[in-house]
Amino acid sequence: MVISIYNYVDNNKIKRLEWEGDAFASAADDAGFAGxxxxxxxxxxxxxxxxxKDGLFVxxxxxxKLIVKKYHRDGTLAYMSEINTYSNSSSLSPVVEFIHSMQILNGRLYAVSYKxxxxxxxxNHIDGNDSQAVVSGRLLDLGPASGNLSNEPTELWRGTEKEKGYAPYRFIAVKPKELVIANDGFYGEDTYQGIQPGNQRNKVLTFSLSGTLLxxxxxxxxxxxxxxxxGPGCGFIWY
Structure with missing residues (x-):
């Protein structure tokens, strides 16, 4: 049986590796994939x-904006969905949002992002805010993997309580009706003159498929x- 995985490499290319059975050491580029x-x-x-089996989602x-692209198994583009970000950045308070992980369960494509x-x-030499750094997260349903991606993904959950530090980062387990996600979050506040350490919010979050935090x-x-x-002038650093 031929097994395939996809790999993003430094020259801005996604390649597909293939190998037979358990012979992972012999994995090689699939030269026929997307030229x-x-x-x-x-x-x-x-x-x-x-x-x-429905394709590759990137x-x-x-x-x-955040963009999710669906490719056919031969590497040709099938569909693209744009997910607008909902905040702007400034030099004194940088704002960054990424989709950090995607998971297909029961034929649907789910994604987590945090801002x-x-x-x-x-x-990248971007200073943080001196007094506060916060994070918020989202769980998204991008639609059935077998069809076109939704132009307006369903936001199943949004965690915005600053002190909770919600930052869903990786799907780490799936159950028949649940999604288990690692939360790599924080809440940083400089409450006095000098250096105030940030408080980490490392958690495991379990959701129902409808987005209820269980x-x-x-x-x-x-x-x-x-x-x-x-320290002053450099502020909170995360990336």
């Missing part, structure tokens, strides 16, 4: 992918990022 790979525009940032970030406000990006468990686990305050 050597799907070329992604240099203005886009790929943030999540999902795939099943989430990308453009300047002011940071006031959290800077050290790698369970919320805090964990001491360290996820992908930790909020830091780098």
């Amino acid at each position: 050597g790979g799907i070329q992604i525009s240099g203005s886009y940032t790929v943030s999540a992918m999902a795939a099943n 989430a990308v970030k453009d300047t002011d 940071t406000e006031g959290a800077g990006d050290e790698g 369970n919320e468990i805090s964990t001491n686990a360290t996820f992908s990022r930790e909020l830091e305050h780098k």
Whole structure:
């Protein structure tokens, strides 16, 4: 049996790897896939992918919107859905939103995104806000994977309570009627002169397929990022 996975590589291409049975060590590029790979525009940032028999789904970030593209199994573009962001950024309080993970369950495509406000990006030399950095998250239903993606995805849930630090980041388990998601969140507030550490909000969230938050468990686990305050002028840094 031939097994396939998709891989996003540094030259802005998505390639497909194939191997037989359990011989993963022999995995090689599928040269027949999309003429050597799907070329992604240099203005886009790929943030999540999902795939099943219906095709490949790719989430990308453009300047002011989130986009999910559906590709046929041969790599040709089938459909594109634009998800407008709902806030603007300023130099003193940068705002960033990405779709961080997608999951197909019971034939439907789900996505999670979170938006940071006031959290800077050290790698790209973007200072954060000195006094506060917050995050909010969304769980989206993008529609049936077998058809065209919805032009207006259904927002099943939005977590906006600042001190809760909702930032759904990865689907980590699926159950017949539930989605289990790692929450890599924070709430940062500088309450006095000097450096005030950010408070991490690392949790596991369990949702029903209709978007009801069934369970919320805090964990001491360290996820992908930790909020830091780098001092006056640099502010809170997350990225």
